[in-house]
Amino acid sequence: MAIDKALSITVEYKEVRDVRHLRKTKYSCWQPPSLGVLKLHVDGAIFEDQDRASVGMLLRNDRGVVLFSTSKKENGVNDPMGVKLLAILRGLQLCIPMGILDLVIESDSLMLVGELNNISESRSAWGHLVHEVKELMKRIPRCLVQHKGRYGK
The missing domain is CATH 1.20.5 (Single alpha-helices involved in coiled-coils or other helix-helix interfaces)
Incomplete structure (x- = not known):
C-alpha cells in the first residue's frame, strides 16, 4: 500500500x-513580428531601497536580429506601472529618430496595454505618462502595443 x-x-x-x-x-x-515589422520589448524594475528604478528596452527585426538593447536608470520612481510606462517612453524616444515605420511594442503588463490601447483619455494616476506615450506612438505610422506574458521575452 x-x-x-x-x-x-x-x-x-x-x-x-x-x-x-x-x-x-x-x-x-519569442515570436517574430510580420515581415518588415520591428518588435520592441520593454520592462522595468524598482529598487526601493535606492529610490531608483531601471528600464530596459530591446528592439529586434522580423528575423530576431537585435537592433538595440539598452537600459537606463530612473530616479524617484517607485510605482511598477510608472516604471513600465517609462520603459515604453524611453524605447519610443530611441525608435523615433530611426525612422521606423512599423513597430510592435510588447509589455508584460496587461493593464498598461489596455491603458495604451484605450482611445479615450486616461483617468489613471499615470494619465500624464499615458498621454506622452500615446503622443510619441503617433509619430510612428503603424505602432501597436500588445501584451506578452512574463516568459515571452
Missing part, C-alpha cells in the same frame, strides 16, 4: 511537472 501511494505521488508529480514545462515553453518562445 505504501509503495502504491509513493508510485502514485511520483506519477502525479511527473504529470504536473510536464504540464508546467509545456506551459512555460508555450509562453517563453
Whole structure:
C-alpha cells in the first residue's frame, strides 16, 4: 500500500511537472513580428531601497536580429506601472529618430496595454505618462502595443 501511494505521488508529480514545462515553453518562445515589422520589448524594475528604478528596452527585426538593447536608470520612481510606462517612453524616444515605420511594442503588463490601447483619455494616476506615450506612438505610422506574458521575452 505504501509503495502504491509513493508510485502514485511520483506519477502525479511527473504529470504536473510536464504540464508546467509545456506551459512555460508555450509562453517563453519569442515570436517574430510580420515581415518588415520591428518588435520592441520593454520592462522595468524598482529598487526601493535606492529610490531608483531601471528600464530596459530591446528592439529586434522580423528575423530576431537585435537592433538595440539598452537600459537606463530612473530616479524617484517607485510605482511598477510608472516604471513600465517609462520603459515604453524611453524605447519610443530611441525608435523615433530611426525612422521606423512599423513597430510592435510588447509589455508584460496587461493593464498598461489596455491603458495604451484605450482611445479615450486616461483617468489613471499615470494619465500624464499615458498621454506622452500615446503622443510619441503617433509619430510612428503603424505602432501597436500588445501584451506578452512574463516568459515571452
